[in-house]
Amino acid sequence: MKKLLLPLLGIIPLLSFAGGFQVNLQGTKQTGMGHLGTSFHLGASSAYFNPAMMGLDENKFSFEAGGSLIASSIQFQNGNTGVSESTDNPIGTPFYLFGTYKINDKLSAGLAVYTPFGSTVVWGDDWSGKYLIQDIALSAVFIQPTLSYNISDKLRVGAGFAIVQGQVEINKALPLPVGNDAAASLKGSATAFGFNAGIHYDVNEKISIGLTHRSKVDVELEEGDAVYSDVEPALASSFPDGKFSATLPLPGTTTLGIAYNVSEKLLVSVEGSFVQWSDYQSLDFDFEPNTSSLKDSENARKYEDAMIFRVGAQYSYNDMFDFRAGFYYDQSPIQDEYFNPETPNSDNIGLTLGLSGHIGERFGFDASFLYVIGTERDSEYQPANFGGKYASRSLITGLGLNYNF
Amino acid sequence: MKKYKLLYLLPAALLFGCEPDIEDVSTNGGSADFSVYVAVGNSLTSGIQGESLTLEGQEYCYPNIIATQLEPLGGGEFKQPLLTGEPATEGVFTTFYPDPRSNLVLPSIVLKATPTGLAPVFPDPLMDWYSAPAFFENISAEGPYNNVGASGARVGSLNDPAFSSSNNWFKRFSSPGETVLEAAMKNNPTFFSLWIGANDVLGYSTSGGDESGRLITSISEFEADISEALDTLTRTGAKGVIANIPSVTGIAYFNTVPLGTILDAASANALTQGYADYNDALENPLLGIPAAEAAKRKITFTAGQFNFFIVTDTTLQSDRRLAGVPSIRQITSNEHLILQTPQDSLLSGWGTAKPIPGNYHINTDELKKINDATAEYNRIIKREADVRGLAHYDAYAAFNVISSTGIIEDGISLNGDYISGGMFSLDGVHPSTRGHAVAANGFIDAINAKYGSNIQSVSVSNYPSVEVTP
Numbered sequence: 068m069k070k071l072l073l074p075l076l077g078i079i080p081l082l083s084f085a086g087g088f089q090v091n092l093q094g095t096k097q098t099g100m101g102h103l104g105t106s107f108h109l110g111a112s113s114a115y116f117n118p119a120m121m122g123l124d125e126n127k128f129s130f131e132a133g134g135s136l137i138a139s140s141i142q143f144q145n146g147n148t149g150v151s152e153s154t155d156n157p158i159g160t161p162f163y164l165f166g167t168y169k170i171n172d173k174l175s176a177g178l179a180v181y182t183p184f185g186s187t188v189v190w191g192d193d194w195s196g197k198y199l200i201q202d203i204a205l206s207a208v209f210i211q212p213t214l215s216y217n218i219s220d221k222l223r224v225g226a227g228f229a230i231v232q233g234q235v236e237i238n239k240a241l242p243l244p245v246g247n248d249a250a251a252s253l254k255g256s257a258t259a260f261g262f263n264a265g266i267h268y269d270v271n272e273k274i275s276i277g278l279t280h281r282s283k284v285d286v287e288l289e290e291g292d293a294v295y296s297d298v299e300p301a302l303a304s305s306f307p308d309g310k311f312s313a314t315l316p317l318p319g320t321t322t323l324g325i326a327y328n329v330s331e332k333l334l335v336s337v338e339g340s341f342v343q344w345s346d347y348q349s350l351d352f353d354f355e356p357n358t359s360s361l362k363d364s365e366n367a368r369k370y371e372d373a374m375i376f377r378v379g380a381q382y383s384y385n386d387m388f389d390f391r392a393g394f395y396y397d398q399s400p401i402q403d404e405y406f407n408p409e410t411p412n413s414d415n416i417g418l419t420l421g422l423s424g425h426i427g428e429r430f431g432f433d434a435s436f437l438y439v440i441g442t443e444r445d446s447e448y449q450p451a452n453f454g455g456k457y458a459s460r461s462l463i464t465g466l467g468l469n470y471n472f
Numbered sequence: 473m474k475k476y477k478l479l480y481l482l483p484a485a486l487l488f489g490c491e492p493d494i495e496d497v498s499t500n501g502g503s504a505d506f507s508v509y510v511a512v513g514n515s516l517t518s519g520i521q522g523e524s525l526t527l528e529g530q531e532y533c534y535p536n537i538i539a540t541q542l543e544p545l546g547g548g549e550f551k552q553p554l555l556t557g558e559p560a561t562e563g564v565f566t567t568f569y570p571d572p573r574s575n576l577v578l579p580s581i582v583l584k585a586t587p588t589g590l591a592p593v594f595p596d597p598l599m600d601w602y603s604a605p606a607f608f609e610n611i612s613a614e615g616p617y618n619n620v621g622a623s624g625a626r627v628g629s630l631n632d633p634a635f636s637s638s639n640n641w642f643k644r645f646s647s648p649g650e651t652v653l654e655a656a657m658k659n660n661p662t663f664f665s666l667w668i669g670a671n672d673v674l675g676y677s678t679s680g681g682d683e684s685g686r687l688i689t690s691i692s693e694f695e696a697d698i699s700e701a702l703d704t705l706t707r708t709g710a711k712g713v714i715a716n717i718p719s720v721t722g723i724a725y726f727n728t729v730p731l732g733t734i735l736d737a738a739s740a741n742a743l744t745q746g747y748a749d750y751n752d753a754l755e756n757p758l759l760g761i762p763a764a765e766a767a768k769r770k771i772t773f774t775a776g777q778f779n780f781f782i783v784t785d786t787t788l789q790s791d792r793r794l795a796g797v798p799s800i801r802q803i804t805s806n807e808h809l810i811l812q813t814p815q816d817s818l819l820s821g822w823g824t825a826k827p828i829p830g831n832y833h834i835n836t837d838e839l840k841k842i843n844d845a846t847a848e849y850n851r852i853i854k855r856e857a858d859v860r861g862l863a864h865y866d867a868y869a870a871f872n873v874i875s876s877t878g879i880i881e882d883g884i885s886l887n888g889d890y891i892s893g894g895m896f897s898l899d900g901v902h903p904s905t906r907g908h909a910v911a912a913n914g915f916i917d918a919i920n921a922k923y924g925s926n927i928q929s930v931s932v933s934n935y936p937s938v939e940v941t942p
Contacts, residue, residue, distance in 0.1 A: 142492040147913070147929035149497035195931040198883030242884040242933075244894035245583055245590065246940040299940045301585035443494060451883035458492035 089318075089342065090161050090185045091375075091397075092135045092437075095467030099421010099435035100379030101393020103338040105324030106267070106277035110469050111165035114179035114213045117265035117277045117324075118225030121167045121175040121215040126471040128169075133433065133467025134162035139459060141188065141411055145195055146447065146455035152194045159187055163467075167213075177213040179227060179263075182206060183281075184317050186410055192250075197240040199451050200409040201250070207233040207286065207317060211263055226264035233257050233286035235315060237409070241306075243360075246299035253311055253352070255291025259284045261317075273328045283319035283346055288312055293354060305360035312353045316346040318370075318400075324377075331383070338377040344370035344400030367450055368407070373400040379419070391421035391435075399444075406446030411457050413444040429472050435465035499544045502924030504711045505662040506542040509550060510618050511535030512630065512656050512705065513667040516911075517621025518641065521897035521904060524580030525623070525641075527555045532905040532935065535619050535665060537912035541927050542663075552619040553611060553645035581898040582941040583891070590940065592891065592898045594812075612647045616658035620645075625652060626671045626689060627697040631704070653704045664705045664712035665915060667867070669694065669849045673842050674720050674901070688841060691848045698849075702856055713863035713919050716850040718871035721842055724890035725900035726808040726834060727875075729815075732780040733824070740775035743824055747771040753797050761797075769801045773824075780804065781823030783833045800827045808834040811890070811900040863922035865915050874910075881910065882933035894937060909935045 094112035097104035104116035111129040113120035137159035144151045167177035184207040192201050213227030234256040241249045265279035291313065295306040324338035347370040353363050379393030397415040401407075421435040439461035447454020511517050511534075519525060519533030530536065530552050539550030584593045622629070622642035629635045630653050636646040646655050656664065672689035689697075705712060720726070735743070753759060754766040769788065773779050780802040788799045803809070813832040814822070822828050834842070850868055857864035871888075873879060874895050878887030886907070887893040890900050895907045903911055913929040920927055 140491050142494050144494045144497070145931060148931050149499075149928040150931070151494060151496070153491075195882060195933050198933055243937055244892050245938040247936075299585075299590075301590045301940065441492065443492070450880070452880045453882050456494050458494050460492045 089320075090159075090183055092137075092161050092463065092465060093163050093181045093183065094131065094165075095133045095135075095433035095435045095465040096389075096391065096421060096423060097379075098135070098437055098463075098465050099391035099393065099419055099423075099433070100336070100381055101338075101377040101395045101417065101419050102437075103324055103336050103377040103379050103393065103395075105265070105279050105322045105338055106275050106336055107324075107326035107334060110471070111167045111177065112163070112179075114165045114167055114177035114211065114227065115163070115181050115263070117267055117279045118177070118213045118215050118227050118263055119223040119265040119267035119279075120277070121177050121213065121225055122169065122173070122217045122223055123267075124167055124169060124175070124471070126169070129165075129167045129469070129471040131165045131467055131469040132163065133465060134160055135435075135463050135465040136160060137461060137463045139439075139461040141441070141457065141459040143190075143196070143408065143411070144456040146445065148195070150195065152190070152196075155189050155191060156187055157189065159185065161185060173217045175215045175225075177215070177227070179209070179211040179213060181209050181211075183209060184233075188409065188411065190408060192240070196408045196453055197248070198242040199239065199407060199448065199453055201238045201240060203238070203409050204236045205234070205315070205410075207231055207284070209261075213263070221269040223267045224265070225267075226262060229261040229263055229282075229284070231259040231261055231284050231286065231317070233259060233284075233288070233315065233317070235286075235288060235291070235313075241295070241298075243299075243302065246302060247297055249298040249302075249306065250296045251306075252294045252296065253291060253313075254294070255288035255311065255313070257286050257288045259286045259317075275326050277322075277324045277326075279320075279322050281320045281322075283343060284317040286315045286317060288315065302360070305358045307356060307358065307361075310355045312355075313351060315350070318343045318346050333380065333382050335380045336378070338375075340375040340377075342373050342375065342400065345372045346370075347400070366407075367405055369402055369405045370400040371402060373398040387425055389421075389423040391419070391423075393417075393419040393421075395419075401446070403444070403446040404449045406444070406454065406457070407448040407451075408453075408457075411459070413441045413446075413457055413459065416440045416442065429470055431469045431471075433465070433467035433469070435463075435467075437461070437463040437465070439463065497926070497928065499926055499928070500924075501545045502920070502926070504919070504923040504925055506545050506547045506925075506927075507663075508548055508618075508659055508661045509535075509539055509542055509663045509665070510656045510659050510661040511538075511621055511665045511667075512652060512701070513621040513665070514625040514671050515621070515623035515902060516667055516670065517619065517665075518623050519621070519908070520623050520902050521899070522580035522582065522902075523899040525555060526580060528905070530554055530619075532908050533619070533621070534903075534908045534912040534915060535621065537909060537930055538665065538915055538927075539618070541912070541916060541930065545925065545927060550618045551615070553615075553617045583898060583938060584941050590891075593941075610643070610647075611645050612650075615645060616655065617645055618659055618661075620652050620655045622652060624671060625668065627668050627694055627701065628672075628689065630668065630697065630701045653701060657704065657707075660708065661705070661710045664710055665715070666701065666705065666712065667715040667865075668698070668701070669717040669853065670720065672849065673717070673845050688845045691845070691852075694849055695852050698852060698856055702860055702862070706860060706862075711862065711923065713865055713915055713922070714853055714857050715865040715867045715915065715918075716853045717846050718867050719843070719846060719875070721808060721834065721839060722872060722875040722888060723901055724888055724893065724896045725811045727888065728811050728890040728900060729809040729813045729818075731803045731805065731807065731809060732778050733818075734778055735773055735775060735824070737775040739824070740773040740779070743773045746825065747773075750798065750800075759797075769797075771800070771802055779824075781809070781818075782827045783823070783835075784827040784830045785833070785835055786830055787835060787837055798827070803833070804836065807836060807839065810834070861922075863918045865918040867911065867914060870910075870914050879910070881906075882931055884932055886910065886932075891938065898938065904938050905935045906932050906937060 093115045096109045108120040108123040111131040141154040161182040164180040186205045189202040209229045211227040211229040215225030217223045237253045261282040261284035269275045293311045322340040326336040350366045377395040395417040423433045441459030443458040519529035521529040875888035886895045897904045
């Protein structure tokens with residue numbers, strides 16, 4: 068079995084993200100089994116998955132760090148022309164850091180740093196949808212101090228306060244009636260706040276239940292930089308470099324999970340998440356200064372709430388190795404009439420494999436492998452009269468390390 | 473070790489399989505044969521933009537776009553009578569000489585930076601080039617040409633042997649005495665497009681209506697000529713598409729020059745004074761002008777408000793009692809001034825201190841004649857298409873939507889506004905490059921609907937906007 072390890076580690080990843088622009092890769096162990104972990108404890112990453120579980124750690128200190136390499140490819144077949152185009156996305160690298168400290172039998176403290184939202188899509192400067200988007204990079208880093216409290220042997224709660232650093236960069240061509248194509252580059256960052264709270268309950272020795280809610284976070288970009296390039300000199304006064312503000316809502320997510328310890332070695336779990344994407348109704352840009360050509364813009368997104376279903380299993384092979392596998396179905400929040408190539412997410416099916424190795428008492432490493440099938444859909448962004456068929460594939464390799472003492 | 477190496481290949485293989493695969497669109501021609509396509513028409517078909525022809529205009533004309541999309545369905549070479557050589561300097565006709573072949577590009581309206589911003593610069597004088605002396609070398613021997621669009625062609629020109637000598641554009645690529653239809657049929661076409669008829673009303677309209685001396689083709693003549701053209705084009709069994717005529721009064725050419733202006737108190741008072749004698753005469757009981765006539769002619773200027781310009785209107789009731797009273801009145805809101813109404817003259821008192829000459833003005837009467845003729849022509853075109861089982865592109869409806877509400881293609885807003893609308897070239901009559909792409913898609917949709925083919929459309933975003941000349 069050891070031989071399998073090499074190819075997994077050898078993979079140079081390729082890509083991607085979940086519904087909308089959520090990135091669900093917060094723990095390599097959990098990712099290996101369908102990215103579920105709300106109802107059972109797998110180490111310091113509980114600070115993200117369910118803060119209530121931090122007190123379940125046997126160690127005084129527990130640390131986890133890791134990251135993923137995301138390789139993705141999105142293909143588009145223009146509904147009018149039949150011509151196919153595809154993205155040239157760079158490899159994405161979401162990461163996480165978790166640390167928990169058991170203050171006493173009741174109380175634990177933790178710190179979580181993670182990137183639950185992000186998206187990098189590069190269609191190129193001269194593709195047929197260039198007036199909608201050429202490339203976009205979104206990212207949000209959450210820093211979350213967390214506390215948990217064991218109410219009884221069976222019931223525990225926890226909550227964290229998240230400081231969110233969000234960043235957006237959007238490049239698109241301007242559809243001017245005259246002259247060469249000019250381009251707009253919008254770049255901004257903002258700090259926002261949210262929380263992550265959870266309850267965990269052991270029904271009996273075999274079954275446990277977890278419920279979490281991660282709050283909505285409005286990333287309000289103020290004083291973003293709007294820069295215009297290649298504008299005809301005669302039109303330059305219509306497109307003065309300036310500032311913009313915009314609000315990007317990161318939706319709240321409520322997750323309910325159940326874990327069942329089939330035997331000492333085998334654990335299975337199912338989870339359902341409800342993601343409040345309906346908060347993302349519109350992406351509005353307020354430009355400063357405005358000119359007759361440069362008006363504030365409102366761009367309908369009209370996302371709908373979406374569900375994610377996950378199922379996964381972990382098998383503890385021996386003292387050295389654990390194996391994991393999982394599956395999830397991540398529903399697209401985007402309606403067929405408002406499917407914009409800036410965040411082109413269809414219903415995703417995720418297939419995962421994972422493995423952990425324990426080296427001695429304190430040290431361990433984890434690897435995960437995730438293949439995401441973005442199912443084909445035929446959709447358009449009606450406000451721009453642009454659409455066709457979209458499909459995507461992603462290969463995500465995750466690697467994590469943990470140290471406990 | 474060997475085992476390890478094989479395992480190492482696995483991830484590479486997995487990555488290779490990572491590309492999503494959307495099934496290619498399979499093309500089929502339906503019940504039509506697109507192997508030899510000819511385009512018959514006027515300046516819209518030949519690719520005129522900005523009142524002139526350029527190599528770029530020819531490349532981006534709708535027939536060439538259609539022909540490119542026909543290629544995957546077995547469409548053969550689409551030969552156009554392309555211009556050669558470098559563009560002539562705007563407004564300088566002498567650059568056509570001494571070698572007409574090397575400078576065979578006509579001066580066009582260009583968009584340039586001016587102190588007040590981007591503005592169209594008209595060649596001076598704007599050349600009515602197709603009636604200018606011949607200066608083209610004949611290239612008919614290199615034909616036959618698939619695009620036989622000839623700028624200036626009316627429906628009656630298509631079967632007129634004299635057209636090859638009277639029309640300099642057609643003369644360039646036809647043999648003496650050859651008709652446009654004969655030139656088209658030399659290709660043995662299996663498929664044709666016909667977009668004709670705009671000049672049958674446009675010549676009258678663009679020159680100001682009744683004052684132009686150019687007539688609207690009579691309905692019976694139009695009917696006979698279009699029928700004859702279609703008889704010829706379908707004689708060998710070719711299928712085809714025929715487009716109707718957009719509302720000429722909906723184009724930017726007729727809807728750009730404002731119909732009036734806002735006046736300050738001093739100007740309004742001065743003008744009211746200036747026209748006092750005229751207004752008095754209208755109401756002079758000695759002249760006995762009917763009240764309705766007087767009301768139509770009465771001129772009023774109000775300070776701080778929008779005041780319609782004054783025009784000369786020779787269609788005003790002629791009556792010996794009106795002898796000596798100028799035939800002038802204020803424009804009404806549903807009338808039009810043409811794009812070539814001199815802007816500098818408007819600034820120096822045309823329309824206020826002096827009437828705008830009638831040849832820049834389309835009045836309600838003329839408007840009715842234009843619209844009635846267009847409606848009749850389009851009725852005939854639709855009937856002929858139906859009777860003969862041809863595809864029909866309703867350009868009239870499509871361009872009305874563009875002019876009224878505008879359209880969006882690939883994120884580009886297009887409407888009928890002059891320059892800023894993006895749909896028309898700088899002459900305000902002929903479509904821009906993007907306008908041609910929109911029209912080509914309209915033709916393609918009509919063909920597909922009729923013949924069950926699936927010719928693919930083009931992305932309007934792949935076509936450039938109106939060029940700015942440095």
